[in-house]
Amino acid sequence: MLHxxxxxxxxxxxxxVVLALFGRWFDRRQVAAIGVGSIGLSAxxxxxxxxxxxxxxxxxxxxxxxxWTWINVGGFSPHIAFYLDSLSVIMILVVTVVGFLxxxxxxxxxxxxxxxxxxxxxxxxxxxxxxxxxxxxxxLLLLYLGWEGVGLCSxxxxxxxxxxxxxxxxxxxxxxxxxxxxxxxxxGLLLLFTKLGTLQIQPLMEAASAHWVVGxxxxxxxxxxxxxxxxxxxxxxxxxxxxxxxMAGPTPVSALIHAATMVTAGVYLIARMNVLFxxxxxxxxxxxxxxxxTLILAGFSALTQRDIKRVLAYSTISQIGYMFLAVGxxxxxxxxxHFMTHAFFKALLFMAAGVIILGLHHEQDMFxxxxxxxxxxxxxxxxxxxxxxxxxxxxxxAGFYSKDAILAGAWASDAGGRWLWAAGLGGALLTxxxxxxxxxxxxxxxxxxxxxLKPGLRLLxxxxxxxxxxxxxxxxxxxxxxxxxxxxxxxxHTSLPETKEIAGSVERNLQIVASLASIGGILLxxxxxxxEPGFVRRLVMxxxxxxxxxxxFVGWGFDWxxxxxxxxxxxRLARANRADVFDLPMRGxxxxxxxxxxxxxxxxxxxxxxxxxxxxxxxxxxxxxVVFVT
Amino acid sequence: xxxxxxxxxxxxxxxTVAAVTGLNAVHSLLYLIVSxxxxxxxxxxxxxxxxxxxxxxxxxGAIIVLFIFVVMIxxxxxxxxxxxxxxxxxxxxxxxxLLALVLMAELVxxxxxxxxxxxxxxxxxxxxxxxxTLFGPYMLGVELASMVLLAGLVGAYHLxxxxxxDETAQERQEPVDAGARR
Amino acid sequence: MASIPxxxxxxxxxxxxAIGLTGVLVRRNIIFVLLSLEVMLNAAGLAFIVxxxxxxxxxxxxxFLFVLTMAAAEVSVGLALxxxxxxxxxxxxxxxxxxxxx
Numbered sequence: 026m027l028h029x030x031x032x033x034x035x036x037x038x039x040x041x042v043v044l045a046l047f048g049r050w051f052d053r054r055q056v057a058a059i060g061v062g063s064i065g066l067s068a069x070x071x072x073x074x075x076x077x078x079x080x081x082x083x084x085x086x087x088x089x090x091x092x093w094t095w096i097n098v099g100g101f102s103p104h105i106a107f108y109l110d111s112l113s114v115i116m117i118l119v120v121t122v123v124g125f126l127x128x129x130x131x132x133x134x135x136x137x138x139x140x141x142x143x144x145x146x147x148x149x150x151x152x153x154x155x156x157x158x159x160x161x162x163x164x165l166l167l168l169y170l171g172w173e174g175v176g177l178c179s180x181x182x183x184x185x186x187x188x189x190x191x192x193x194x195x196x197x198x199x200x201x202x203x204x205x206x207x208x209x210x211x212x213g214l215l216l217l218f219t220k221l222g223t224l225q226i227q228p229l230m231e232a233a234s235a236h237w238v239v240g241x242x243x244x245x246x247x248x249x250x251x252x253x254x255x256x257x258x259x260x261x262x263x264x265x266x267x268x269x270x271x272m273a274g275p276t277p278v279s280a281l282i283h284a285a286t287m288v289t290a291g292v293y294l295i296a297r298m299n300v301l302f303x304x305x306x307x308x309x310x311x312x313x314x315x316x317x318x319t320l321i322l323a324g325f326s327a328l329t330q331r332d333i334k335r336v337l338a339y340s341t342i343s344q345i346g347y348m349f350l351a352v353g354x355x356x357x358x359x360x361x362x363h364f365m366t367h368a369f370f371k372a373l374l375f376m377a378a379g380v381i382i383l384g385l386h387h388e389q390d391m392f393x394x395x396x397x398x399x400x401x402x403x404x405x406x407x408x409x410x411x412x413x414x415x416x417x418x419x420x421x422x423a424g425f426y427s428k429d430a431i432l433a434g435a436w437a438s439d440a441g442g443r444w445l446w447a448a449g450l451g452g453a454l455l456t457x458x459x460x461x462x463x464x465x466x467x468x469x470x471x472x473x474x475x476x477x478l479k480p481g482l483r484l485l486x487x488x489x490x491x492x493x494x495x496x497x498x499x500x501x502x503x504x505x506x507x508x509x510x511x512x513x514x515x516x517x518h519t520s521l522p523e524t525k526e527i528a529g530s531v532e533r534n535l536q537i538v539a540s541l542a543s544i545g546g547i548l549l550x551x552x553x554x555x556x557e558p559g560f561v562r563r564l565v566m567x568x569x570x571x572x573x574x575x576x577x578f579v580g581w582g583f584d585w586x587x588x589x590x591x592x593x594x595x596x597r598l599a600r601a602n603r604a605d606v607f608d609l610p611m612r613g614x615x616x617x618x619x620x621x622x623x624x625x626x627x628x629x630x631x632x633x634x635x636x637x638x639x640x641x642x643x644x645x646x647x648x649x650x651v652v653f654v655t
Numbered sequence: 656x657x658x659x660x661x662x663x664x665x666x667x668x669x670x671t672v673a674a675v676t677g678l679n680a681v682h683s684l685l686y687l688i689v690s691x692x693x694x695x696x697x698x699x700x701x702x703x704x705x706x707x708x709x710x711x712x713x714x715x716g717a718i719i720v721l722f723i724f725v726v727m728i729x730x731x732x733x734x735x736x737x738x739x740x741x742x743x744x745x746x747x748x749x750x751x752x753l754l755a756l757v758l759m760a761e762l763v764x765x766x767x768x769x770x771x772x773x774x775x776x777x778x779x780x781x782x783x784x785x786x787x788t789l790f791g792p793y794m795l796g797v798e799l800a801s802m803v804l805l806a807g808l809v810g811a812y813h814l815x816x817x818x819x820x821d822e823t824a825q826e827r828q829e830p831v832d833a834g835a836r837r
Numbered sequence: 838m839a840s841i842p843x844x845x846x847x848x849x850x851x852x853x854x855a856i857g858l859t860g861v862l863v864r865r866n867i868i869f870v871l872l873s874l875e876v877m878l879n880a881a882g883l884a885f886i887v888x889x890x891x892x893x894x895x896x897x898x899x900x901f902l903f904v905l906t907m908a909a910a911e912v913s914v915g916l917a918l919x920x921x922x923x924x925x926x927x928x929x930x931x932x933x934x935x936x937x938x939x
Binding site: 638641642644645648649652 | 754
């Protein structure tokens with residue numbers, strides 16, 4: 026069954042081609058059938074391949090399938106080839122299954138679109154195809170192709186409602202900021218190719234570990250450049266500014282691209298190239314530090330947002346910070362586990378938020394919502410399940426198990442492990458706080474805007490499925506202290522390095538502390554936003570409170586800094602060069618010709634004696650040359 | 656004979672200068688006749704009696720006479736003399752004189768590169784030799800010269816024709832602008 | 838026949854040519870321009886005769902004949918043009934005919 030692997034990425038591309046070329050001649054049902062069906066089939070094949078891989082693992086725990094030779098130039102011959110190991114299996118399962126659920130959801134969500142229904146599904150299919158190419162790629166060039174493809178689709182889908190210039194700006198911002206990362210990634214690829222002679226991932230990593238010394242400058246350069254690429258795509262410090270603005274796109278887009286899949290591409294890259302990162306401890310520590318910093322920063326920002334989607338966006342940034350923290354301390358399986366659980370509950374939260382937004386006629390400000398728990402009970406319960414998982418409620422939610430694994434890994438790390446663990450813990454408290462602020466503001470209290478929608482099966486069924494997964498998926502990896510069934514970790518460790526273990530008692534203590542942090546956050550949210558909302562309101566009105574609120578609201582001033590330092594400088598330079606000095610060599614030719622013309626045209630006086638004089642002068646010069654020079 | 660040559664050359668130069676710098680057209684033409692006569696004498700001393708005769712007959716006798724005819728047709732008068740006074744101011748001579756001097760300098764330089772040839776003088780060229788050469792090797796030139804004369808004849812006739820009234824009417828617009836454009 | 842050094846003969850021709858050139862460039866009345874042009878042609882012919890004298894061959898004189906013929910034809914056409922100029926522009930100023938300007 027493994028040889029059917031190629032169908033997994035190919036089917037979404039087929040869906041894209043059909044919808045892009047012929048989409049305008051299909052009606053809604055056909056478009057949805059093709060768009061959702063291609064992902065559904067892809068998910069089916071992914072499940073088949075996954076089962077086959079788990080039940081009967083191939084030799085060496087990996088499977089390669091080469092389709093054709095892409096380029097063959099002077100010893101450089103990357104193939105269109107797919108590489109399947111446990112890491113890829115997890116990725117393709119999450120991408121296709123969650124993607125399929127989101128496609129089903131968007132078949133009903135996007136029904137009110139006047140036109141662009143086919144365009145939407147074409148772009149979504151292209152996205153899923155590119156993402157699958159990215160995670161299945163056997164060599165870095167194909168990975169980069171997928172990387173660029175998802176970036177393109179992100180741009181197309183953020184700016185889906187292109188008639189509003191604000192959406193175009195958001196799409197451009199996303200594309201440009203990730204481009205900075207992409208450039209770093211490309212330079213890293215070129216560096217790796219020049220130094221190691223191949224871009225195929227497995228041989229490259231073997232060559233690196235054979236030839237490169239741990240901690241040498243070349244490893245720092247290579248890993249650092251790859252990290253740059255990951256930072257852009259995954260919206261981490263300092264390239265995180267694009268993700269909150271990317272919420273301008275439709276909610277299914279936010280769910281699929283900016284929560285579950287594309288933004289985790291950076292984590293995948295680091296996990297896939299783990300050898301390079303372990304060869305460079307400096308960079309790996311940087312990864313962890315960046316993750317820790319980002320999760321705190323985004324947590325504070327999420328606490329002050331009014332738009333429900335922006336809260337979820339900052340929450341995504343924060344949770345990916347956790348994943349970066351995990352790979353930074355070498356807890357590879359914890360990172361992948363958190364990726365999987367995050368995909369489930371974040372997609373769920375976004376989709377539920379989308380139903381709410383639809384039902385309130387596109388009202389996204391939480392302070393205008395309220396009391397929705399009685400108006401849409403199913404949405405409320407599924408949203409609650411997702412929120413509890415996000416806040417990592419102990420023992421019953423998947424989020425708890427994954428976050429706990431990360432915190433354990435952080436504690437065990439050598440490089441500043443205690444600080445990282447403390448940041449993760451603080452982040453857990455913050456997560457509970459902002460998540461339940463969101464829940465209480467939206468679903469409790471007085472009804473301010475009534476809910477006007479009868480959600481259909483296609484909207485509700487994905488919510489239920491993901492809610493179920495958000496609870497149950499955690500049981501795939503029970504830690505030693507709670508049952509010791511590390512199926513997931515064992516599966517991941519067939520392709521990624523082992524994580525350092527810590528003593529059972531230490532781990533239990535850590536779990537207790539983490540649980541207290543999560544529950545504490547939830548309780549604080551209950552107190553501040555349900556029982557005594559006035560307290561917070563008074564706090565925000567004090568000078569310090571207002572300043573902090575403003576500072577966190579604008580994402581710690583990064584946008585302002587980038588606008589003034591980078592964009593502003595460029596615009597000022599462009600304005601200074603208004604006369605376009607650099608075009609002068611080109612225009613200069615024309616200008617010189619014009620000046621020459623003006624000068625020379627004065628010699629055409631039309632007067633006979635002038636012409637006779639010039640003839641005489643020319644004759645003298647000619648005679649002179651003949652007589653004196655030759 | 657040498658003395659004749661030198662005296663004639665002086666006369667030629669002086670007469671030419673007077674012709675070129677003169678203010679009255681007819682006076683200049685008369686000075687020019689003197690210059691051509693002197694040049695004819697020079698031709699005689701250099702052993703070209705036929706050519707000397709032709710210079711007088713054709714150059715001085717036909718071409719200059721043609722000039723005089725045209726001047727008479729134009730009927731310029733004293734107004735023209737006044738005009739010439741205005742037009743030929745002193746400082747206008749500087750530039751062209753300079754050019755001419757430079758040309759002269761080049762010529763002098765070339766000439767005095769070589770050693771001076773004193774020729775014994777083999778005697779004047781006889782008309783028979785001239786005729787034989789003319790109708791021998793230079794036959795083609797003679798025919799072409801006759802064609803040039805024909806072309807000159809036809810051209811002069813056509814260009815000198817008094818135009819029809821409507822043709823001149825169009826060109827009568829220009830003189831107003833031409834006079835103003837100064 | 839005189840025995841004159843060729844250089845002196847050519848020098849005379851050069852002087853006459855230069856005078857004629859100056860006349861062409863300076864004078865504004867077209868009659869005088871044509872007149873100076875004749876001076877130049879005559880000087881060129883003198884140079885041919887001097888050359889023929891130096892070699893003792895009639896070829897120089899033959900070429901002078903051709904020059905003479907050409908000068909005659911050119912004068913007749915030129916004077917016809919002078920008459921036209923006078924008819925059209927009512928003046929003999931050669932600067933007036935500058936429609937080719939610019």
